[in-house]
Amino acid sequence: MKKFSPAISALIDALRVLPGVGQKTAQRMAFQLLDRQRDGAAHLAVALESALERVGRCNTCRTLSETPECPVCADPERASAGLLCIVESPADVIAVEQTGQFQGQYFVLMGRLSPLDGIGPADIGLDRLEERFQQGQVKEVILATNPTLEGDTTAHFIADMARRYQIQASRIAHGVPVGGELEYVDHTTLGHAFSGRKTVL
Amino acid sequence: MKKFSPAISALIDALRVLPGVGQKTAQRMAFQLLDRQRDGAAHLAVALESALERVGRCNTCRTLSETPECPVCADPERASAGLLCIVESPADVIAVEQTGQFQGQYFVLMGRLSPLDGIGPADIGLDRLEERFQQGQVKEVILATNPTLEGDTTAHFIADMARRYQIQASRIAHGVPVGGELEYVDHTTLGHAFSGRKTVL
Ligand SMILES: [Zn+2]
Numbered sequence: 001m002k003k004f005s006p007a008i009s010a011l012i013d014a015l016r017v018l019p020g021v022g023q024k025t026a027q028r029m030a031f032q033l034l035d036r037q038r039d040g041a042a043h044l045a046v047a048l049e050s051a052l053e054r055v056g057r058c059n060t061c062r063t064l065s066e067t068p069e070c071p072v073c074a075d076p077e078r079a080s081a082g083l084l085c086i087v088e089s090p091a092d093v094i095a096v097e098q099t100g101q102f103q104g105q106y107f108v109l110m111g112r113l114s115p116l117d118g119i120g121p122a123d124i125g126l127d128r129l130e131e132r133f134q135q136g137q138v139k140e141v142i143l144a145t146n147p148t149l150e151g152d153t154t155a156h157f158i159a160d161m162a163r164r165y166q167i168q169a170s171r172i173a174h175g176v177p178v179g180g181e182l183e184y185v186d187h188t189t190l191g192h193a194f195s196g197r198k199t200v201l
Numbered sequence: 202m203k204k205f206s207p208a209i210s211a212l213i214d215a216l217r218v219l220p221g222v223g224q225k226t227a228q229r230m231a232f233q234l235l236d237r238q239r240d241g242a243a244h245l246a247v248a249l250e251s252a253l254e255r256v257g258r259c260n261t262c263r264t265l266s267e268t269p270e271c272p273v274c275a276d277p278e279r280a281s282a283g284l285l286c287i288v289e290s291p292a293d294v295i296a297v298e299q300t301g302q303f304q305g306q307y308f309v310l311m312g313r314l315s316p317l318d319g320i321g322p323a324d325i326g327l328d329r330l331e332e333r334f335q336q337g338q339v340k341e342v343i344l345a346t347n348p349t350l351e352g353d354t355t356a357h358f359i360a361d362m363a364r365r366y367q368i369q370a371s372r373i374a375h376g377v378p379v380g381g382e383l384e385y386v387d388h389t390t391l392g393h394a395f396s397g398r399k400t401v402l
């Protein structure tokens with residue numbers, strides 16, 4: 001029984017890094033790329049390398065950015081509202097931006113508190129977030145972490161921290177399905193969740 | 202409303218070359234690669250370039266191969282049976298090899314006859330296949346084109362050609378779901394289809 005040649009095997013293995021792609025899908029992708037989509041495959045290799053080289057993190061909010069400050073952080077109008085939305089990942093920033101209902105700034109945790117996995121406040125940048133609270137421009141934080149146990153814990157931890165700086169903290173409303181992931185929610189639902197946010201008591 | 206930065210947009214577009222990957226999945230893939238899988242993304246770029254450089258086509262059967270002759274064509278034992286299995290794509294060669302039931306050689310059409318799309322006999326290599334029939338080593342062809350209208354038409358066309366050279370032609374048996382694609386059939390079903398093949402009258 002013949003197996004794949006080395007370069008094809010290596011490509012199949014490499015494709016499995018993609019989310020949701022198992023062995024069978026990776027095989028199908030590799031054959032289609034090498035058989036019928038060679039230009040597309042070459043283009044994909046270049047796009048990957050270019051994005052890896054150019055896309056880093058915003059110095060202020062930590063989202064994915066091609067410039068030291070992302071366009072949102074660099075926009076003075078968006079700073080003026082004093083609103084800071086806290087999310088877990090860069091994909092969540094995009095999801096909130098696509099609602100068109102939020103005109104403030106962001107802070108991206110790049111994760112969530114998870115004591116069992118050894119992920120504490122410093123690992124999700126809460127020291128930097130506290131510095132930002134100390135600067136006094138933030139009037140309200142909107143906690144848009146995912147509605148999971150860890151996301152809720154993280155939201156409460158940040159709400160407590162905000163309270164020490166007399167900053168109002170609100171959690172986005174129900175509408176985001178419990179146990180779901182923010183980035184998969186449709187824009188309308190996520191928009192409702194923003195407008196119906198409640199102060200954390 | 203903010204959109205993606207240029208390098209991220211370009212990566213999302215490039216990922217859509219993958220089979221079954223739409224805009225939303227491509228966005229999710231791009232963010233995961235840039236956010237959490239940077240090493241995997243760099244590895245994928247290298248694997249793509251390496252495979253494109255190294256993988257070409259077998260001079261004899263036209264399947265994907267890293268050498269001028271693929272391992273199956275280069276194996277004298279597999280030539281000795283005089284059996285030639287005709288398939289539409291390199292993925293079909295792998296599917297048949299995985300049954301472990303076929304010990305002959307292959308010819309890969311890289312498509313199927315489709316007069317409406319202007320795909321005629323020369324476009325699927327039937328001139329080269331006929332040269333092979335003329336050489337006299339082929340005793341039987343097993344027609345393993347997909348059980349679609351065009352696959353059936355192609356099988357009958359090749360069976361007629363084989364008959365002119367006194368070569369027996371058989372079509373793989375039912376077992377492959379009608380309208381289905383060979384490469385997605387499980388090994389057992391495909392093995393039955395091979396053992397139950399019938400002579401084309
Ligand atoms: Zn930023």
Ligand SMILES: [Zn+2]
Pocket residue numbers: 259260261262263264270271272273274275
């Ligand atoms: Zn070959």
